[in-house]
Amino acid sequence: MDETCFVKTIKNRCRLCFTCVLKCPAKAIRMSKSQAEVIPERCIGCGSCYRVCSQRAKEVISTLEPVEEILRSGQRAAAILAPSFPVEFLHEVDFRVLVGMVRALGFSLVCEVAFGADLVAERYRQLMAGRKKGAQYVATTCPAVVGFVERYQPELTPRLAPIVSPMVAMARALRALEGADLKVVFIGPCIAKKVEASDSRVPGNVDVAITFEELRQMFAARGVTPETVEPSDFDPPHPGQGALFPITGGMLQAANIAEDLMTGEVVATEGKTNFTCAVGELAVGALEANLVEMLACHGCIAGPALTSKDTLFKRRSQVSRYVRFRMGSFDEETWQRTTNRLANLNLSRGFAPRDRRIQAPPEEEVARILARMGKKSKADELNCGSCGYLTCREHAIAIYHGLAESEMCLPFIVEELKTTVSELSLSNQQLASTQESLMHSERLASMGQLAAGVAHEVNNPLGIVLMYAHLLLEECPPDSPVRKDLEMIAEQASRCKKIVSGLLDFARQNKVTHEATELGALVARSMQALPPPQGVQVVVQQDSPDTTAEIDRDQVVQILTNLVTNAYDAMPQGGTLTVRTRADENWVVLEVEDTGIGIPRENFKKIFEPFFTTKQMGKGTGLGLAVVYGIVKMHRGDISLSSNCDPATGPTGTVFRVSLPRKLKAG
Secondary structure (H helix, E strand, C coil): CCCCCCEEECCCCCCCCCHHHHHCCCCCEEEECCEEEECCCCCCCCCHHHHHCCCCCEEECCCHHHHHHHHHHCCCEEEEECCCHHHHHCCCCCHHHHHHHHHHCCCCEEEECHHHHHHHHHHHHHHHHCCCCCCCEECCCCHHHHHHHHHHCHHHHHHECCECCHHHHHHHHHHHHHCCCCEEEEEECCCHHHHHHCCCCCCCCCCEEEEHHHHHHHHHHHCCCHHHCCCCCCCCCCCCHHHHCCCCCHHHHHCCCCCCCCCCCEEEEECHHHHHHHHHHHHCCCCCCCEEEEECCCCHHHCCCCCCCCCHHHHHHHHHHHHHHHHCCCCHHHHHHHHHHCCCCCCECCCCCCCCCCCCCCHHHHHHHHHHCCCCCHHHCCCCCCCCCCCHHHHHHHHHCCCCCHHHCHHHHHHHHHHHHHHHHHHHHHHHHHHHHHHHHHHHHHHHHHHHHHHHHHHHHHHHHHHHHHHHHHHCCCCCCCHHHHHHHHHHHHHHHHHHHHHHHHHCCCCCCCEEEEHHHHHHHHHHCCCCCCCEEEEEEECCCCCEEEECHHHHHHHHHHHHHHHHHCCCCCEEEEEEEEECCCEEEEEEEECCCCCCHHHCCCCCCCCCCCCCCCCCCCCHHHHHHHHHHHCCCEEEEEEECCHHHCCCEEEEEEEEECCCCCC
C-alpha cells in the first residue's frame, strides 16, 4: 500500500519551535536529535507543517520532472486547474491570459477541474437520494481527510463515500471524451493531491499533480509571461456550480443538498481542529448527520501551496466573483449534453484501513517518563502545549514510541537550566575562591622564599654581633659609661634574632615531625595554658569522637596559641572564644571563633603576609598569622577565615578554620 510523503525537512533551517508538531493533526512529526522529520506512513499530506513553519524548514517535494518528461515526449497532455485558481492568479492576470500561459508550456488542453466537481456533486446527490435508512457517509473530496480516517479512525473507513474526488473525476471524464492515451496533469493548491495522484489504488487517476507554486516555477523557467502569450478560454467541458467546491459547503450547494440546521442531517466543517473533532465524534456516535463534508483546510481556498496573502474572506469573494462571471455565459444545454454523455462514467473507488494509531504504553512507563521530566504529580502536569502536544501525558506517550524527546518540554528545560545556572554559579564561586587562594599562596610562597633567603643571610652576622656584644659586656665594668650602650646593642640584636626566627618559621625551614595525635585532647590541654583575659569566656568543643591525625604537636600548639592570642586581642571589651575540633574520613579541622571587632574584608588578602598587623605599634610584629600559614602549608593543609566587622549586617567576629590531613601523604 502506498505510503508516499511529499514534505521533507531542511535540517539546517529547523529550529526548536515544535510548531509543526503542534499543528500536525496526524502527529506525523518525529523529533530526533532536536530535528523534526516527517514520518511518511503517518503523514496525511495536509501541509499544515509546511504552512506554519516560519523558518521555511519544510519543503514540498517537487513533481515537476515527470511533467517535463510528459511535455518533452510529445504526447497529448491536459492541464486541469483546481477551482481555487482564481485565488492564486486572478488578482494578477485575466483567466484567459492564464490559460494562454499554461498552453504556452506545451499542454494540448487546459481545462477546469470544476467540471469534475459537477460530476461528483451529482453522484453525491444520487448517493443521498438512494441512501438506506441509518446509512452515514463522510464526503471524500478532501484526500487529507480520507488519509486521516483510514489511519487514525479506521473503523470509520466503511463510511467513506465511495466516490472519487473532483480531480480524479475530471481525469476520467477527459480520457472518456478525448481518448485513454491522454496524459493528465493536475495543478492546484494542495499537497495531499500529490499523495492522491501517486495512489495506485485509484485507477484512472491523474498522471502527475503539481502545485500552483510549481506552475509559477515552470513559467519562470520557460520565460512565459502575460505579454508573451495569446489569451484563450478554457477547453470544454465547461463547469457549472462545481466551481464553488473550494469554498466550504460548495459541494453541498453544487449537489443541491441543503445543510438544514433544524434536521442536522448534513454537516459541513473545515480546518484541522474542526475536522479532527468531527471524526472523533463520528467514531463515538455523537454526530448523527447522514452526510459530513470535511475539509482539512479552511476550504481549498486556504490550501498550503497557495502563495496568496489575501484574507480568507477576500479569497472567498475572488472565487464567488469568478463563478458569477462564468455563470453569466453558462451554456446549460451543452453542459447537460456532456454530463448525460458521461452519466455511466465510473466515478467510484474503494478505501482500506491503514491503522497508524499509537497504542498507550503501560501506565508505569508513562509515569516513569513524566517523572523524568519533573512531573511527579498531576499538579506538575502543566499541559502548556509548548512541546507540540496538548497534554503532558500525550507527550510522554510520544516519547515512549520514539516520536518525541524530553527536551521538548519547556518547563522541564527551564528548570534544568535553572539548576545548571545555579551549579555553574556555585562552581564559578568555588573557582574564583580557589584562584584567589592559589594567587595568595603563590604570593606568600614567594615572600617565604625571600624571607628565608634574607633570614639566612642576616642570621650569621647577627649572631656574631650578638656574641661580641655579650663578650664585651662580660669584660665591661659595671660602672663603665659604655655598658648601657652595649646592653642596648645586645637587646636589639636579640630582638632581631627573634624576628629572623619568625621569618624562618613562616618560610618553614624547620623540620616537621609527624606523629599520631588526638587533636581534640591536644587542644583541650593547650587551652589550659592560655588563660583568657578578664571578660572573655572560653568554650572548647569536640564535635567528633575521633580527631586523631598525623601532625607535629608542637607546631599545632603554636598555631592554636597564635590564633587564640589574636582572638583575645580582638575582644578588648570581652566576649566569647569558641574553639572547636571535628573530623571526617580524610581531614581534621580546628576552628577558633571570637566575637570581637572583626576584620575588614579588604584585609583578607593581606592577613597572612609577614609584618602585616592591625595592632598598635609595638603590640605585635605581624608574624603570628604568617607563621600559622607556614605551619599549615608544611602540613599540606588549608586555612581560611570568615569575618564581619560591620554591626549593621549582623554580629561581629572572626572564625579561622584550619584543615589538616589525617594521614601523612607520601612525597
